[in-house]
Amino acid sequence: MAKTLTPATTGYMNNGGLVQYGSNNTSDSWDVVSVSKPSSPWRLNIQGDLPDSSTTPSMSVSFFEGTIPLFSAVGTWQVQGQSSANAVKKNWKLKLKNSNTGNKLAVKIGDWLSMTSITLKAYGDERTLIRDSLTTEIWRQFHSYPDGHLAPTESYQYFDSTDLGVHTSALFSTAGFPVEVYQNGNFLGLYVLRTSADNPDYLMDETNNQHLLIQPQHGGNVWGELQSLDITQFTVQSPALKGYNDQDDISKTFPDTYAACNRFIVWASNCNAGTIDIRKTYSDYVDLNSVIDYIILCELAGSFDSMTNNFMLGSWNATSTSGVWYFWPYDEDETWGLVWGNTGSQSDAKNVGWVTINDGNPAQQDPGFFRAVHKNFRPEIRARWRELRDTGFISSMNINKIIKNQADMINPDMMVQDIAVWPLNIGTGSPSDIQLPNKWSVGYIQNYAKERIEWLDEQWGY
Known part of the structure; x- marks a missing residue:
């Protein structure tokens, strides 16, 4: 006897578009999410007190591409980097958790490896937000020539025995793209969302x-x-x-x-x-x-x-x-x-x-x-x-x-x-x-x- 399928549920996004959520949707319990690299500017809406050099306040954050919501998380945030501590426009590191499970939330953006923290670089001494990501991208392009690898x-x-070696996109440096950041509804500034240079990327x-x-x-x-x-x-x-x-x-x-x-x-x-x-x-x-x-x-x-x-x-x-x-x-x-x-x-x-x-x-x-x-x-x-x-x-x-x-x-x-x-x-x-x-x-x-x-x-x- 054929099994009766549960009808898919539907809803509306913030921009009014119809979205089909699928039957028995459990996405609010996922501890790993994947999103595409941006084709239009991203916006991060953060709710929480602004950190200083000695505090790591709690926060919640929602990620948008244009007006389309991508995902949300909770966690803490803090000042990131040595020089940033003395800057007026500081770097931030957001450590993410799934608000329902309480587990770390791993985010995979395009072909980047998953990250459980989000680094936002202010680049107080480099206001175009271009130099860092430009330099590492040039290096990845030419260092991978002629065999297409960045390493032996x-x-x-x-890693073949553990995950079949699916680390071909390890960056061996950092990468990033500009994002708009809001805090408690107010424009905080333009930042670069940058990879964290964790051990798997090497x-x-x-x-x-x-x-x-x-x-x-x-x-x-x-x-x-x-x-x-x-x-x-x-x-x-x-x-x-x-x-x-x-x-x-x-x-x-x-x-x-x-x-x-x-x-x-x-x-x-x-x-x-x-x-x-x-x-x-x-x-x-x-x-x-x-x-x-x-x-x-x-x-x-x-x-x-x-x-x-x-x-x-x-x-x-x-x-x-x-x-x-x-x-x-x-x-x-x-x-x-x-x-x-x-x-x-x-x-x-x-x-x-x-x-x-x-x-x-x-x-x-x-x-x-x-x-x-x-x-x-x-x-x-x-x-x-x-x-x-x-x-x-x-x-x-x-x-x-x-x-x-x-x-x-x-x-x-x-x-x-x-x-x-x-x-x-x-x-x-x-x-x-x-x-x-x-x-x-x-x-x-x-x-x-x-x-x-x-x-x-x-x-x-x-």
């Missing part, structure tokens, strides 16, 4: 002690001539170290992890000092293609804040005596002409000089290990630059296309409101000399890219 095949295959198994993922934290002596690693200049993201904090004496509490990190950093520092022959030893320590592509990205984008800060350093086979390490970009908002300590035309594309050599630029972090690679592997860098120019990954046309995709998510009317709420002369958490409205424009970034490519073509002989 075996790092993807590591194919890291945090239970595996050989899966190392570390990040320098404004380290002043990251590349000094070290006899042992000062781990307090880094954050250890993988493996998971129970009870660990950045100030612990990790060499005593987690000696294997410390020794694996120490092996690479000491080698890289001695390459910088010239006490080790980098060309004879590199293959035992670092993936050369990884560091060359990172150098090319930093030179192209003028990423001066990424020499002793704002990169991820990882390995899947790190021990105290072996292991190959990889470099990945992170936090690329101070790029394309925004340079601490450099004002006016000094930081323009053809005036700012080398990022990874340090030729006297006063804004420069010490490029250390990157300088050693740049000087010793210049033929390989020039060959890779030529390859990426020939394929068109590095070109004004491609960069302008990426910029357009990002800018299309911003309603110009909302940018006017954002500037009204957060004027261009307010404190941003950066030195006052970086607050240069003439550099806060899409046209400036496009022209910077064109002139920077021309300058690098001259230097590398393309």
Whole structure:
């Protein structure tokens, strides 16, 4: 006897459109939701008190694309990022839960991996909201050439036994798109909804002690001539170290992890000092293609804040005596002409000089290990630059296309409101000399890219 089906239920969305919910709908109990990447601007409506640097108030949030509701959640929110704590327009992190089940709510946006928290970047020093996502997208495009992967095949295959290796969209950096944010019914501002750079996006198994993922934290002596690693200049993201904090004496509490990190950093520092022959030893320590592509990205984008800060350093086979390490970009908002300590035309594309050599630029972090690679592997860098120019990954046309995709998510009317709420002369958490409205424009970034490519073509002989 045929089973009688329960009729589907129907209802109305806020915009008046008819929607069919389906029979026996249980979506309010789902702890994982998937939504498409936006084709029109998103709006987040948050209800709750605004956090400060020491509070994490409760909130509820509803996500809309245009006027179409996507999903809602509850949870807490807090200030996100080190520099943001001193900024007027702060970054936020929303930690989401399903209001019915009380469980963490995982959100998968397009091909991104699922996230249980939502990061909203204010970019007080980069008001176009374009530079960070532009830079990492360019890197993903050219670093995946020619085989289509951002990492070795075996790092993807590591997960075959658990989920058949469906991690092909791991970003190995961050990605984002602009969103409009309201708090308690009032316009809070334009932000970039950005991925969280969690361990899965680096194919890291945090239970595996050989899966190392570390990040320098404004380290002043990251590349000094070290006899042992000062781990307090880094954050250890993988493996998971129970009870660990950045100030612990990790060499005593987690000696294997410390020794694996120490092996690479000491080698890289001695390459910088010239006490080790980098060309004879590199293959035992670092993936050369990884560091060359990172150098090319930093030179192209003028990423001066990424020499002793704002990169991820990882390995899947790190021990105290072996292991190959990889470099990945992170936090690329101070790029394309925004340079601490450099004002006016000094930081323009053809005036700012080398990022990874340090030729006297006063804004420069010490490029250390990157300088050693740049000087010793210049033929390989020039060959890779030529390859990426020939394929068109590095070109004004491609960069302008990426910029357009990002800018299309911003309603110009909302940018006017954002500037009204957060004027261009307010404190941003950066030195006052970086607050240069003439550099806060899409046209400036496009022209910077064109002139920077021309300058690098001259230097590398393309």
